[in-house]
Amino acid sequence: MSFQAKVVLITGAGSGMGRLAAQRLSAAGATVAGADVNEEGLRETGRECERFRAVALDVTDARAVETAVADIExxxxxxxxxxxAAAIMPTGLILDQDAGLINRIMDINYGGTVNVTMATLPGMLARGKGDLVNFASIAGWVPSxxxxxxxxxxxxxxxxTEVLYHENRxxxxxxxxxxxxxVATPLLDQAKSNPKILEGLPPIAPEQVLDTIERxxxxxxxxxxxxxxxxxxxSLRRFVPGLTWWGSHKAEGI
Ligand SMILES: NC(=O)c1ccc[n+]([C@@H]2O[C@H](COP(=O)([O-])OP(=O)(O)OC[C@H]3O[C@@H](n4cnc5c(N)ncnc54)[C@H](O)[C@@H]3O)[C@@H](O)[C@H]2O)c1
Structure with missing residues (x-):
């Protein structure tokens, strides 16, 4: 994989898969702009990247995202x-989480993806090239x-992401x-409500995720x-959704 002279923007680059992607793409020749609220994490990422621009950015701030993208370009x-890749994952039964936290999860994980996409995709489409990689999750298909x-x-x-793809393929x-x-990253440490379902799902390596993205x-x-x-x-969720709920009830004892 060669990324010579390419420019890559990665959100959530201060940790986990965002950091690993930054390091790998930088090793492949890219100049990486890594964005995150975690500035110490960005410094750490930058230590292993040859051409790295640390961008302190909260992806929920649409104006700040637009400014950051304009500066990078x-x-x-x-x-x-x-x-x-920026996201948070505080777990908990819905009624144990307050509305502010539930909305914050949506603002970062979904709203941040929207803000960065809207600031970058039109330019890539106008140039007729580019890659848009949005991190969802199996949790984006299977609720538990x-x-x-x-x-x-x-x-x-x-x-x-699915609609965007079909509108612009x-x-x-x-x-x-x-x-x-x-996936074995610090994100899992946010599962503080201790969902038992995770015990039956040993995390995979972040390298496996990044390799599959390229393929x-x-x-x-x-x-x-x-x-x-x-x-x-x-497939289970699609064809026998009751079975995934059976697993969730069995694991959590609810
Ligand atoms: N680790 C997993 O088990 C797993 C599984 C499926 C999907 N994912 C998804 O993969 C992506 C990468 O996750 P990860 O495991 O590397 O997580 P991580 O916690 O290691 O990294 C996420 C990064 O996002 C940053 N971030 C949080 N809020 C932000 C904000 N408002 N603005 C900018 N940056 C912000 C954090 O500071 C952190 O550095 C996420 O979208 C996550 O939901 C992770």
């Missing part, structure tokens, strides 16, 4: 790839207890909607299910 050149607010935000990312931009099962982009496949568990869970 002025200074580094047109953006060739966007990876929307303790993940209600996160589920809602990721269902929204799936729908948004054949215009030179490649799309990926990434739907992993649990799917090359193959022109929109939905990225990086392993057997995510493919199986998706």
């Amino acid at each position: 002025n200074d580094l050149g047109p953006i060739d790839r966007v990876m929307n 207890m303790h993940f209600g607010a996160y589920n809602a935000s990721k269902f929204a990312v799936v729908a948004f 054949n215009r030179g931009v490649r799309f990926a909607c990434v739907c992993p099962p649990p 799917n982009l090359d193959a022109g496949k929109l939905m990225v299910f990086p392993d057997r568990t995510s493919r199986l869970t998706y």
Whole structure:
């Protein structure tokens, strides 16, 4: 994979898969603009990237996103790839979470994806090239207890990305909607309500997710299910949804 002279914008680049993507794409020759609210995390990411611009940015702030994108394109050149990886995942039964937190999860996970997409996709379409990679989750297909607010935000990312793809396919931009099962990153530490379902789902390696994204982009496949568990869970939800709820009830004892 060569990314010589390419410019990549990655949100959530201060941790987890965003950080790993920044390091890999930088090693492949890209100039990476890494955006995050976690500035210390960005510094850490930048230490392992040759051409890295740290962008302190809250993706929920649409104006700040527009300004950041304009600055990046002025200074580094047109953006060739966007990876929307910023997200939070505080778990909890819905009625144990206050409305402010539920709305905040939606604002970051879905609203942030919308803000960054709206600021970058028109430029890529006008140039007739580019990649838009939106991180959803298997939780964007399969709802389960303790993940209600996160589920809602990721269902929204799936729908948004799927419609965008169909409205703009054949215009030179490649799309990926990434739907992993649990992945070994710091995000899982936010599951503080202790959903038992996670105990039966050992996290996969972030490398596996990033490798599958590249393969799917090359193959022109929109939905990225990086392993057997995510493919199986998706099929179960589609064809026998009662079974996924049976598993959720059994795991949580509710
Ligand atoms: N780790 C998993 O189990 C898993 C599974 C499926 C999908 N995903 C998705 O993959 C993506 C990457 O997740 P990860 O596991 O690398 O998580 P992570 O927690 O390691 O990284 C997420 C980053 O997003 C940043 N962020 C949070 N709010 C922000 C905001 N308002 N503005 C800018 N940045 C913000 C955080 O500071 C953090 O650095 C996310 O969209 C996540 O929902 C993760």
